[in-house]
Amino acid sequence: MTPNPDVIKQHSSYYCSCCGEDLSAQPSFFTGKRQVIDIPPIIPVVTEHQIFDKRCKCGHLNRASYPACATSTVSYGENAQALIAYLSARQYLPIRRLSEFLSDMFGLSVSTGGVEYILNKMQSKASVVYESIRQNVLKNNVIGADETGVNINGSNNWGWTFQHPKATFIAIHPNRGYKAIKKIMPEGLQNNILVTDCWSSYFKTDAASHQLCTAHLLKGTHFSERKAQKPNMGNTNGTTNL
Numbered sequence: 001m002t003p004n005p006d007v008i009k010q011h012s013s014y015y016c017s018c019c020g021e022d023l024s025a026q027p028s029f030f031t032g033k034r035q036v037i038d039i040p041p042i043i044p045v046v047t048e049h050q051i052f053d054k055r056c057k058c059g060h061l062n063r064a065s066y067p068a069c070a071t072s073t074v075s076y077g078e079n080a081q082a083l084i085a086y087l088s089a090r091q092y093l094p095i096r097r098l099s100e101f102l103s104d105m106f107g108l109s110v111s112t113g114g115v116e117y118i119l120n121k122m123q124s125k126a127s128v129v130y131e132s133i134r135q136n137v138l139k140n141n142v143i144g145a146d147e148t149g150v151n152i153n154g155s156n157n158w159g160w161t162f163q164h165p166k167a168t169f170i171a172i173h174p175n176r177g178y179k180a181i182k183k184i185m186p187e188g189l190q191n192n193i194l195v196t197d198c199w200s201s202y203f204k205t206d207a208a209s210h211q212l213c214t215a216h217l218l219k220g221t222h223f224s225e226r227k228a229q230k231p232n233m234g235n236t237n238g239t240t241n242l
Helices: 078-089 095-106 112-138 178-184 214-229
Strands: 053-055 061-063 142-152 155-164 167-173 189-196 207-212
Touching: 078 095, 078 112, 095 112, 112 155, 112 167, 112 189, 155 178, 167 178, 207 214
Parallel strands: 142 189, 189 207
Antiparallel strands: 053 061, 142 155, 155 167
């Protein structure tokens, strides 16, 4: 329960449930509370920007400018753009369902083309931050890397991950080979220790040093131990070959 509720509604008896006597003049005594948490209806707020002309005494006609947020006759504000980007990039809603969600939940009519335009716009805005994350990863002495399959519009791609404890950079590329690493990290990794599994593409990468990740080393060790301990069933002299 929250100590500071937004709305408090008090409930008292106005008449006796036994005899019907009027209780409006009787004092009330607090006996308990319950809280109901709900989300209020969320509706779009439309702000209209109007511009006016003013003529100076010198005869020059001065026309006011629209604010930077009003880029066209009708546009969507920063909060709407941020929500669309979040629902797509973090909640993985397809464009058509995202458009449907905005209409059903908020009465906000955004076409699929409008959603795609906003996503491309937000991608452009985020590119500077995206690159700063990549540079942050490159500055670390030790970088962990891995790749996994990603289906994009029915086509198989690869999600490449480069990370250290405080930053993770993910890039999509249609190739799983060395040329993908070269495209994503064109500077090379000469100043970094690259921690990976045994995928050959990583060992083609020019790094300060290469290190197999501990999980794969342990996995290899356990496999070798099991293989060594497996008895040779072809031996018939009563002994076990290791």
